[in-house]
Amino acid sequence: MTFRLMNRLPGILSLLALLVSLPSISVADPPKAAVGGEKAAAKETKDPYAWKSLFDGKTLTGWKAPKFGGEGEVSVEDGQIILGMGDGVTGATYTGELPKNNYELVLEGKRLDGNDFFCTTTFPVGDAHCSFVVGGWGGTVVGLSNVDFYDASDNVTTNFHDLKSNTWYRIRIRVSDSKIEAWIGDDQMVDLPTEGHKFSIRWEVDLSKPLGVASWCTKGAVRDVRVRKLKPEEIKEIAEAAAKQ
Numbered sequence: 001m002t003f004r005l006m007n008r009l010p011g012i013l014s015l016l017a018l019l020v021s022l023p024s025i026s027v028a029d030p031p032k033a034a035v036g037g038e039k040a041a042a043k044e045t046k047d048p049y050a051w052k053s054l055f056d057g058k059t060l061t062g063w064k065a066p067k068f069g070g071e072g073e074v075s076v077e078d079g080q081i082i083l084g085m086g087d088g089v090t091g092a093t094y095t096g097e098l099p100k101n102n103y104e105l106v107l108e109g110k111r112l113d114g115n116d117f118f119c120t121t122t123f124p125v126g127d128a129h130c131s132f133v134v135g136g137w138g139g140t141v142v143g144l145s146n147v148d149f150y151d152a153s154d155n156v157t158t159n160f161h162d163l164k165s166n167t168w169y170r171i172r173i174r175v176s177d178s179k180i181e182a183w184i185g186d187d188q189m190v191d192l193p194t195e196g197h198k199f200s201i202r203w204e205v206d207l208s209k210p211l212g213v214a215s216w217c218t219k220g221a222v223r224d225v226r227v228r229k230l231k232p233e234e235i236k237e238i239a240e241a242a243a244k245q
Contacts, residue, residue, distance in 0.1 A: 054094055054211075054225040055081065062096045066207035072219070081222045083215040085114055089204050091214030098211055098227065100124040102235050105173045107213065107225040111165045114218030115139045122201055122208035125175055129209050130199040132173055132182045132190070135163045136216065142189045144180065146200045157190045176235055178242035193242045 054062065057079040065074035072084025074092050083090045101124070109119025117136040122129055131145045133152040142159045143152030152158060161184055163169065172183040180199070182190035205214050213222045230238075 049229050049231050051226045051228045054096065054227060055223070057223070060092065062094060063092045064095055066091060066093055066212075068204070068207055072215075079223055081213070081225075082112075083118070083213070083218075083220040083222065085215070085217065085219040087217065089214050089216055090220075091205065091208050091212050092222070093208050093212035094210070094225075098124060099229055101126050102176050102230045103174075103227055104230060105175075105211075105225075105227045107171050108168050108223050109134060109171055109213070110168045110221045111135065111139075111163065112219040112221055113165070114215070114220075116216040116218045118215045118218050118220030119169075119171060119222050120205065120214050120216070121171060121173060122205050122210075122212045122214070123173055123175065124210050125180065125194070125199045128199045129201050130180065131201050131205055131208070132171070134169070134171060134184065135161070139163060142184065144182070144190055144192070144199070145202050147192070148198050149200065151202055157192055159189045161187070161189065174230070174238075176230060176238045178235075178239040181238075191245075193245055195242075 057076075059076055060074070060081070063081070065071070068089040068091065070087035072086035072090040074084065074090065075082045081092050083092065105121070105123060107119065107121065111118035116139060117134055120131055120133045120136065122131040130147075131152075133141060133143055133145050135142070137153050140160045140162065141153050142161045143155065143157035145151040147155040147157055170185050174181040177194070179194060180190060180192050181188065201209070205212070208214050213225075
């Protein structure tokens, strides 16, 4: 027995030497597949300045239909929020999280019936709120309500626009530290530095806060509601433009 073990000893010693010479393997080292997964996850990091859709086109998820008093029915049809004609304000109010400043909001609105505003949009301005009136006071008045306690028909933003029924209009609102701006299509309707002004809303649309769309004795449709945060370079550029006004 001893003789046999002595004969095998050189082989056993050689095997031990081979094992000692092998590179060590740490169990803490992540496998290559895991490393690749981390890289893929990094690529999928969301852009903080990308557009965010607020309406899924199918349901009122994330929205509510406030009881303004005399409001029409609010529903979703063919990818649109339908604001039914009521005896006063009909609206839909967004209930999710929103930026309060330095952001841009876009939507499309259409007057289906009636002759007054059909997609007036209430939005945050820091800790305050304001509304971009689209087609008020008989169908053509455009502007902010309220600026320095005066509504859209009687302040520095008062404007007029021919708004046809059954026609989609792209509404764009941009709120920064320096300005409130608003467009209908390519036409800029509002370009107002915020310094020195007080912003508020009319009591009729108080339930539209913090963000809501509303009609007045009119049937309207709204779709493609989106928001994004402004980039630092955009905020700087807007501030420089406001300083020159």
